[in-house]
Amino acid sequence: MTTIDDVARRAGVSASTVSYALSGKRTISAATRLRVEKAIADLGYTPHAGARALASARTNVLALMAPLRPDVDVSVIMQFVTGVVTKARSHDYDVLLLTQEDAAGLSRVASGMVDGLILMDVEAQDPRIPVVTTLRQPTILIGLPEDSRGISCVDFDFDAAARMAVRHLRGLGHRNLALLGPPPAVLERHTTYADRLFTGYRAQCAADGLEPVIEATGTSHAAALAALDAVLTRSPGLTGLVVHNEAALASVVSGLRDHGRHVGEDVAVLALCPAYVAESQPIPITSIDIPALTIGEVAVEMLLERMAAPHATETRLLAPTLHERQSTFPLQPPAPTGR
Amino acid sequence: MTTIDDVARRAGVSASTVSYALSGKRTISAATRLRVEKAIADLGYTPHAGARALASARTNVLALMAPLRPDVDVSVIMQFVTGVVTKARSHDYDVLLLTQEDAAGLSRVASGMVDGLILMDVEAQDPRIPVVTTLRQPTILIGLPEDSRGISCVDFDFDAAARMAVRHLRGLGHRNLALLGPPPAVLERHTTYADRLFTGYRAQCAADGLEPVIEATGTSHAAALAALDAVLTRSPGLTGLVVHNEAALASVVSGLRDHGRHVGEDVAVLALCPAYVAESQPIPITSIDIPALTIGEVAVEMLLERMAAPHATETRLLAPTLHERQSTFPLQPPAPTGR
DNA sequence: ATACAGTGTTGAACCGCTTCGACAACGCGA
DNA sequence: TCGCGTTGTCGAAGCGGTTCAACACTGTAT
Known part of the structure; x- marks a missing residue:
């Protein structure tokens, strides 16, 4: 495995310089940056995710707990998942997939595996809510519990x-x-x-x-x-x-x-x-x-906001839109506007 | 966050003792183990995944690359995913979900995020195959490429x-x-x-x-x-x-x-x-x-075998079984046994 | 008594990266 | 010329675990 030290050696700089060149958290001269980039390309270097997570206390991974049963509305679930994963990726996050049945999963992944959590298929008195509210990481619910105080939610209205x-x-x-x-x-x-x-x-x-x-x-x-x-x-x-x-x-x-x-x-x-x-x-x-795809995307956006800075809890309900197709029709010619 | 040192202090032992008590890789006296376990319970300690991964070079995470499009056979895809996740969990592994579109994903997660990979929806000349064969981690394909030499596959026959x-x-x-x-x-x-x-x-x-x-x-x-x-x-x-x-x-x-x-x-x-x-x-x-669920499970089993010890590549094709229901019938009474 | 083979426990090194404080080199105004 | 703020780079200290070599005990055989 090639490490940051290999890159540093090849570029003739120190490891910290490589790190800063990569993160941009300090100014690096154009010449040095170029040498570092060349060394990285030559060596095919990819930073070790675990080491990075340990040092920076950020994993760039989100947890998504989904109901994985061949139950109703598989395709709706797939769309949630797709929305979450693609939006997460567009912000350089990966997604760890948990099943609803994995009760201990939340605390497990919360200790160093993920930076935030998204929970699907929320119930009125969801037992996971007291768990996630004690976590260091923010959580977003897809769905609405009976009492949504203290937690952020997205759902369709x-x-x-x-x-x-x-x-x-x-x-x-x-x-x-x-x-x-x-x-x-x-x-x-x-x-x-x-x-x-x-x-x-x-x-x-x-x-x-x-x-x-x-x-x-x-x-x-x-x-x-x-x-x-x-x-x-x-x-x-x-x-x-x-x-x-x-x-x-x-x-x-x-x-x-x-x-x-x-x-x-x-x-x-x-x-x-x-x-x-x-x-x-x-x-x-x-x-x-x-709009399951959109809901998944919104969930990620809300989560990222809350990971970046403390935020008030918020519930977002997406408004419905109607698409007229061939299965509906006016019953009697001069239909009253039913608004 | 409570660390292994907190636990060690509370149990009156060293950090390494706690580690060994947890992993069982060395004998620890019953008395000590009990004290350690008590301290862990009191403190609600969960080992930091990133730190563990860095030190042990194992993450206990598997990557699953799935076609996340609301395309054909969503429910088949869901079943693959479900089989993989549940079987992985039963062996104490978590699953990181990647999309087919995430071309760079394989190398990214391979550097320190996962211990093995499962790829779905394999094509005849799948461009991902040359990538994964260079990885340190083993890979299992769900599906069969044209040339399956050098790589292990599972699929339905x-x-x-x-x-x-x-x-x-x-x-x-x-x-x-x-x-x-x-x-x-x-x-x-x-x-x-x-x-x-x-x-x-x-x-x-x-x-x-x-x-x-x-x-x-x-x-x-x-x-x-x-x-x-x-x-x-x-x-x-x-x-x-x-x-x-x-x-x-x-x-x-x-x-x-x-x-x-x-x-x-x-x-x-x-x-x-x-x-x-x-x-x-x-x-x-x-x-x-x-049997999509089973295929997902078999994929995980094959992967775990290969993660535990070097293994020859292998292709497993699951045999079909037929379930007679009401949509078929004999066309002319004395039907020849068509075995 | 002496050597010896376990047991049980420990300190320290290390995993690969980030980040802080330090510092050299430089240009600038006074 | 001196002092000072910038800019670019570096060394070292962690982050929180695992694991190796070492060591202090016991108990047993000699």
């Missing part, structure tokens, strides 16, 4: 998204709506996005004088059809369906067809999912995009 | 899987088969699994006296339908369809219905995909399971 969905369908003239939500397992875990989604949905329905019909939706084909049957039974005149369940979306669409309903013609479907999922359905689905 | 698929359908009496393969992009990247799949498919068709009909299949709904139309045109009497394209599977199934064909009744569908993908289709699909 599910409340606003649900309201937007209802308003949009209502604006198109639909008055018989239903919401097919996340699987029961998500509710049992008390991941708060489901609560926020339901809250927003109920509130907007109330504001618009609509009956809120809500059903949790399992991810299997059978479970999705069962949930669909349930809402059709409760609300036979249904014309508008909001689906927040990537895995069930395809099943719901095909189920509607089996019920003799035509998506985009006599029933409007509005999905909450990544844009590309909505686009790849048999009928392109009008969707409110879940 | 796509050749055998294709043969098994043909034999199975043939054994059920189907003689008009077609293969819907991975998207054109995969072929252009020269990821070799597609080649091996095609080779095996053609060979078995030849052996069984069948006409090999093969079509690359895009991931969008429209592209999947186009590919289906193409094979139905080329082979109007088609009764058996092999699909190796997780993203297109649902579209193909629904497309068949639009063509008036009934999966499991007048057309047999056999998919190559993770079991849970096959199970969650409207009709449970007979599948040859892609």
